[in-house]
Amino acid sequence: MSKTIKGKVFVLDDNIDTDQIIPAEYLTLVPSKPDEYEKLGSYAMIGLPDRYDRFIAEGESKTIYAIIVAGENFGCGSSREHAPIALGAAGLEAVVAQSYARIFFRNCTATGELYPWESVERLIDNFKTGEEATIDFDRNLIINETTGLTFALKSLGDVRPVIDAGGLFDYARQTGMIPTRV
Template sequence: MSKIVKGKVFVVDDNIDTDQIIPAEYLTLVPSKPDEYEKLGSYAMIGLPDRYGKFIADGEIKTEYPILIGGENFGCGSSREHAPIALGAAGVKVVVAQSYARIFFRNCTATGELYPWESGTKLHDRFQTGQFATLDFDNNRITNDTTGEIFELKPLGEVAPVIDAGGIFAYARETGMIPQR
């Protein structure tokens, strides 16, 4: 079965850090509690400068952008796993960036919240917030549905089944590495 994510994109630049993704003041929220998970998502990207616009519209708790496009070094800063969790809780399905801070990439995989795709192209110069895109998992590409441009992405490789399973512990249970609950 092929996997495709379609929807509006939200575009940011290089060096988006975890404080911009979810400021430290919201780290007291416990993602394993459903109401706090939802609340955590409502604060996603609240630390961004005003020039990016609103990631989550006033009065809403989810974003209208299932695809987040960034530049180099996305998710730099602290090692907080709350960053990918907040984005996932907000409704983001995939992040496509030129490169990631290693810990953010690892936290995406470990939590199973987001698919961290990498692009050799500077996509944040080729998309604008609000445009529509289609990300095709089988063909490792993203299409800017507004302009018709198609961009190749680096394959997800071995992280895909871990994220598909819902994170590292779910994957370990699914594959028999640790006993089922």
């Protein structure tokens, strides 16, 4: 199945940790409750330093960005599943990073909230926040639509069908690994 993600890019440096993605004070929100899931999303990236633009505009609950382009070690820090859930609830579809904290990558897959693409080269100097980009799943590419530059991404491999299904449990149900809910 051919797939692309198109939209505005939000650019971040190295070592963006889970406290910056969703500070601990918001971990009391329960993502399985629809109203709390939405509220969790409204706080995504609120812990970023002031040098960054706002990820979610004042008074809004969703972000205008579809893709984060980041440096090394994205999602480092705690093992909180709330981090990818908050980003997904905010409307983000993918993160393209030079590398990930292993637990964040695993939580993206398990929750099915985000596609965690790994770049072949460092990209944060080739994108600016607000530029338009396209991720081409079939060709493993990200295209900066503003500059016309194209960059290779590492394949998602076996992670893609799990995220396509909506997460680990949905994938297991769809493939018959566990019984379907009645």
